[in-house]
Amino acid sequence: MMARLARIVKKRIVSGDGGWAYAFIAVALVVFALFTAYPVIHAFMISFQEYKPLGSTYVGFDNYVHSFEDELFWKSIKNTIVYTALTVPVNLLLSFGVAILILPLKKWLQTSFKAVYYLPAVASGVALSVVWLWIFDPLQSGILNQAAAFFGIGNQNWLGTSATSMFSLVLMAWLSSHGTSIIIYLAALIGIDNSYYEAAELDGASFFQKLSYIVIPFMKPTTLFLLVTGIIGSFQVFQNAYLMTGGGPDNATTMVGLLIFNNAFKYFEFGEASAQALILTVIIAIISFIQFKFLGNDVEY
Amino acid sequence: MTNKIRVFASVLALTVSLSALSACSSGNNGGNGPGASASNDPGAAVDAKDTITALLPPVSANYQSNFDQMETDFNKLYPNLTLQIEPASWEDITQKLDTQVNAGSPPDIAFIGSDGISKYVEQGMLMDITAEATSDIIGDFDPVPLDYMKNGSGLYGFPAYMSIHALGGNKQFLEEAGIDWKSVQQNGWTYGEFREAIKMGVVSSGGATSRYGFVFATSGVTAKDYLNILIKNAGMPAAFDKDLKYAYTSQNYLGVLKAVRELIDDGSMPKELSSVDAGKRWNMFLTGQTMITGKGLATFENSAKTNNKKIEAADGAVEGSIPVDYVVLPVPTFAGADPVASAAVDGYVTFRGKKEPTEEHKANVAKAAYFLASGKIAATTNTELLVEQITDSGRAAAESLTVERDPDNAAASQRLQSIASPARPDIPAELGAEAIKLEDEVIIPKFQALLADEITPEEMFEALKKAAVEAFGEDGVVTE
Numbered sequence: 001m002m003a004r005l006a007r008i009v010k011k012r013i014v015s016g017d018g019g020w021a022y023a024f025i026a027v028a029l030v031v032f033a034l035f036t037a038y039p040v041i042h043a044f045m046i047s048f049q050e051y052k053p054l055g056s057t058y059v060g061f062d063n064y065v066h067s068f069e070d071e072l073f074w075k076s077i078k079n080t081i082v083y084t085a086l087t088v089p090v091n092l093l094l095s096f097g098v099a100i101l102i103l104p105l106k107k108w109l110q111t112s113f114k115a116v117y118y119l120p121a122v123a124s125g126v127a128l129s130v131v132w133l134w135i136f137d138p139l140q141s142g143i144l145n146q147a148a149a150f151f152g153i154g155n156q157n158w159l160g161t162s163a164t165s166m167f168s169l170v171l172m173a174w175l176s177s178h179g180t181s182i183i184i185y186l187a188a189l190i191g192i193d194n195s196y197y198e199a200a201e202l203d204g205a206s207f208f209q210k211l212s213y214i215v216i217p218f219m220k221p222t223t224l225f226l227l228v229t230g231i232i233g234s235f236q237v238f239q240n241a242y243l244m245t246g247g248g249p250d251n252a253t254t255m256v257g258l259l260i261f262n263n264a265f266k267y268f269e270f271g272e273a274s275a276q277a278l279i280l281t282v283i284i285a286i287i288s289f290i291q292f293k294f295l296g297n298d299v300e301y
Numbered sequence: 302m303t304n305k306i307r308v309f310a311s312v313l314a315l316t317v318s319l320s321a322l323s324a325c326s327s328g329n330n331g332g333n334g335p336g337a338s339a340s341n342d343p344g345a346a347v348d349a350k351d352t353i354t355a356l357l358p359p360v361s362a363n364y365q366s367n368f369d370q371m372e373t374d375f376n377k378l379y380p381n382l383t384l385q386i387e388p389a390s391w392e393d394i395t396q397k398l399d400t401q402v403n404a405g406s407p408p409d410i411a412f413i414g415s416d417g418i419s420k421y422v423e424q425g426m427l428m429d430i431t432a433e434a435t436s437d438i439i440g441d442f443d444p445v446p447l448d449y450m451k452n453g454s455g456l457y458g459f460p461a462y463m464s465i466h467a468l469g470g471n472k473q474f475l476e477e478a479g480i481d482w483k484s485v486q487q488n489g490w491t492y493g494e495f496r497e498a499i500k501m502g503v504v505s506s507g508g509a510t511s512r513y514g515f516v517f518a519t520s521g522v523t524a525k526d527y528l529n530i531l532i533k534n535a536g537m538p539a540a541f542d543k544d545l546k547y548a549y550t551s552q553n554y555l556g557v558l559k560a561v562r563e564l565i566d567d568g569s570m571p572k573e574l575s576s577v578d579a580g581k582r583w584n585m586f587l588t589g590q591t592m593i594t595g596k597g598l599a600t601f602e603n604s605a606k607t608n609n610k611k612i613e614a615a616d617g618a619v620e621g622s623i624p625v626d627y628v629v630l631p632v633p634t635f636a637g638a639d640p641v642a643s644a645a646v647d648g649y650v651t652f653r654g655k656k657e658p659t660e661e662h663k664a665n666v667a668k669a670a671y672f673l674a675s676g677k678i679a680a681t682t683n684t685e686l687l688v689e690q691i692t693d694s695g696r697a698a699a700e701s702l703t704v705e706r707d708p709d710n711a712a713a714s715q716r717l718q719s720i721a722s723p724a725r726p727d728i729p730a731e732l733g734a735e736a737i738k739l740e741d742e743v744i745i746p747k748f749q750a751l752l753a754d755e756i757t758p759e760e761m762f763e764a765l766k767k768a769a770v771e772a773f774g775e776d777g778v779v780t781e
Contacts, residue, residue: 053405054425054655072742137581138573140509160520160576161753246521249575249749250756265399267741268424 043274051270063275073276075251076259077283082166083255084234087173092226094174095181096219100211102182103189114186118179129243132172133159136244159245162252169240169253181226188222189215224295228288235284256280351662352383353669355410355649356401358394360461361685367678375672384669402426407652409666410673412461415449415646415724419733422452428653429455433667441675443691448724449646459674460648462688465717466530467642469597471586472626474512478502478592482628486713489640492560495633499569502592514569516591520578524748525740526596530643531557535635538722540736542779545728547736549744550766550778553636558751558758560635565752575752587622593630596643599687599714602627602707629713644721649673689718735772743768 047063049056067073102113120128135143136158145155158168196214205213238257241247247254247262256276264273359365368386375384387408389397394411401407407426421427434456439447446460475482478501490498499514517527535553542548564570571577577585583601586594587608605627611618634640649670658666672678680698683690687706690696704711728736747761769778 052424053403136576138576139571155573157573157576157753160573160749162750162755248521248524248746249753250746265396268399268403268420270403 043277046270047274047278049271051268056271059271063271064279067272067276067279072251072254073256073259076254076256079166079251079253080235080237080255080257083170083173083237084231086170088227088230088234090174091178091181091230092223095178095226096185096223098178099182099185099189100215102186110186114179114183117182120176121179125239126243128176129240132244136168160249162249165245165249165253169244172240172244181230184222184226185219188219192218224291227295228291231287231291232284235280235287348381349661350381350383351665352385353410353666354385354387354408355412355669355673356387356389356394356398356408357410357412357673358389358391360412360647361682363685364682367681371673371678374677375669378672379665379668382665382668384672402652405655407654409662410458410649410651410670412647413650415460415648415650418450418452418457418650419730419737421650421652422455422457422730423734426652427452427455427457428651428658428663428666429457430651430663430667430670431456433664434459434671438667438671441671441692441694445644445721445723446646446648446691448726449644450648450650451724451726453726453730458648458650459670460646460691461674461679462648462683462686463644463646463691463718463721464598464686464688465642465644465714465721466526466596466598467714467717468515468593468595468630468632469586469601470593470628470630471589471591472628474502474589474592475628478514482630483709485630486628486709487716489631490633491637492633492635496560496564496567496569499564499593500567503569505568510568510571512589513571513585513591515564515593515595516570516577516582516585517574517595518577518579518582519574519749519752520576520581522745523579524575524752525745528557528561528744528748530596530632531561531635533641533643533722534632534638536638538641539725539728540740541725541728541732545732546776547769547773547778550769551781553638554765555758555762556636558761561748561751562754562758565754572754575749584619587619587625589623589625595632597627597629599629599710602629602710603687606705627707627710629710629717631713631717640720641722642717642720646724687714689715732773739765739768739772 046056048058048060050059050062098113098117102110105113137143137145138155138157138160139145140149140155142158144158148154148156156164159165192214197210200210200214236257237255238261241253241255241258242261245253247258257280260273260276260280263269263276357365357368365388368388372384372386375382394413398407398411398413402421402424405426409428418427431454438459442460443463446463447456449463450456450458450460470480470482472482478498480498480501502512502514503510504512519527532549532554535557537548537551537553540548548554565572565574582591582594583604585591587605605625608618608622609624612622612624631640631642651666651670675692676694677698679692679695680690680702683695684699684702684704687704690699743765747756747764750756751758751761766778
């Protein structure tokens with residue numbers, strides 16, 4: 001029986017297109033195994049160890065227990081949630097707004113705007129951070145401070161105080177890197193068949209009626225996709241805090257991503273960093289599951 | 302035709318996947334390095350061939366352009382040995398080194414700050430060269446900087462230089478404010494004198510300050526530098542006193558924290574100080590927005606001079622900058638404590654790989670580290686950096702080199718060098734690690750909050766005291 005089964009399987013794999021298919025996915029499979037699956041499994045193993053290059057020691061659940069007891073870990077989770085709650089919805093709204101504005105334009109103008117909005121995604125994050133550091137210059141000569149003075153707001157130490165440092169990072173997120181979302185929204189908008197608008201116009205629908213009865217329902221899968229990926233990305237955010245504030249002042253902008261990075265590469269505590277990274281993975285998985293469960297019900301692809 | 306394409310595609314797919322695999326494995330082999338493999342030959346004679354690898358950043362302006370010459374000179378001195386230098390930039394040397402260390406295959410020698418030694422000792426990745434450092438070699442070094450390369454009983458490399466973290470003043474502004482800077486250079490100053498002096502340096506009109514008395518870079522982790530140079534002059538040269546009790550719970554510490562707030566509240570320092578980084582404050586110094594800046598390194602005299610020349614030639618000077626004569630100034634002292642100059646020692650630290658190095662290889666690495674840290678190389682590098690020579694051989698080699706340096710600054714630097722805070726290899730590694738943890742988790746975050754006026758000095762002091770007692774026990778901390 002087994003031999004027969006094996007023969008069938010072998011025959012299927014070798015004959016016809018099966019063998020070729022496996023040859024073709026080999027590249028992706030090897031790359032995935034090497035650079036995704038293996039590191040995750042390895043991280044899982046390290047999370048139960050105290051890592052040392054010359055030989056790690058097994059410490060059981062110590063790294064997990066320590067992470068759960070660590071005030072800074074919870075503070076960083078809180079910071080990440082605040083950052084996510086402030087940035088992701090606003091980013092979606094802004095991207096959607098820009099996409100709607102671009103939609104009626106001529107093809108070449110659409111492409112130009114898409115390129116312009118996508119440009120920051122291509123630019124180096126480090127270069128962008130340098131520009132933002134310059135904008136957030138704490139002295140009166142700083143750009144944002146001069147803009148604030150125009151509205152009668154006093155000099156602000158943007159990145160230097162707990163009161164404004166998180167807002168500064170959020171502002172930075174609001175005003176940059178919507179390129180990908182805009183392109184995805186635009187693609188979805190173009191995909192809506194014209195007959196819906198024509199029918200609505202025959203019924204005398206206004207712009208906002210078309211928006212709320214045609215566009216928004218059609219955008220639901222796209223929005224869900226962008227929301228889920230946006231939240232995942234935001235939970236992993238690291239670069240902005242690392243480059244702009246280093247997590248300060250008083251850890252007011254220490255995100256989980258930055259905390260994990262510091263534990264691993266500053267303090268060489270790879271075990272604890274791996275444990276925290278896996279906890280983060282579980283949190284992200286739970287949040288994504290909840291989103292699909294409650295928002296994905298009536299989405300049709 | 303389709304068959305051909307299929308065959309070609311699968312060959313391509315296989316090649317790509319195999320090359321991905323082989324790239325990984327060859328990376329591991331390469332990581333072990335020729336030095337490590339040579340070191341594992343137990344039968345090697347004393348003059349057997351050996352290669353020593355070194356990871357070196359651009360220590361001074363012309364340092365990296367001399368690498369070929371260094372390799373050749375070393376090979377002439379020891380014909381059986383090859384020095385293989387891998388250049389790195391300041392930005393990526395730590396990352397490069399850490400990657401190699403954590404993979405268990407570091408270079409034999411890396412140029413790093415001595416404050417990084419404890420971290421690598423704890424990982425077991427440093428090579429103790431106590432037995433290989435002969436009395437001739439040890440005798441060549443000044444004892445204070447050499448001690449910085451020690452940890453417990455081990456010696457983990459040789460120091461290249463000891464740079465003093467002081468303050469720097471604008472000569473013209475100091476004189477306008479009526480400050481006798483020469484006397485300060487020679488006799489130092491107290492916190493009270495300093496506080497009054499920098500008040501005099503402030504220029505403001507209509508509530509807007511166009512020039513501060515004092516600006517220190519405190520953004521992010523540089524906050525640590527500011528606090529550290531101050532507390533060293535408040536009777537706490539290290540985190541532990543002679544009896545190995547944690548020192549930062551002393552009332553003097555609170556005094557320094559209060560002083561930090563006072564200087565900002567006086568208006569002598571900007572209230573946005575917590576966001577001022579190293580580049581910003583140097584820009585403020587060159588553009589006349591501050592009278593005194595910190596931290597000040599000896600080489601800043603050169604930077605100021607270079608900018609002055611550019612202003613004269615109207616060629617690429619810092620925008621809005623004015624000609625500045627840089628004056629080396631000591632850090633003020635607190636509560637009658639002795640002045641102590643904050644010192645940073647960088648040097649050639651010796652690493653080991655996963656496999657135990659042989660005696661021969663250890664001796665060869667020590668030879669290479671000494672070669673880099675002394676004589677001609679040390680002389681040229683330290684002259685370029687305007688720092689004092691710390692080896693006799695370096696001093697001898699530097700005699701022929703001309704140094705364009707302000708004599709008052711040179712004298713002040715020498716005085717500071719003589720009161721440099723000594724290293725404390727007697728502090729056990731676990732205590733040291735615990736103190737670093739306190740610094741990272743409590744001191745720096747709370748100090749950032751103090752600078753931003755979000756907590757009071759008392760609140761910060763209490764938070765630190767609580768954490769210190771938790772870490773070291775009631776008996777492990779200083780109480781008066």
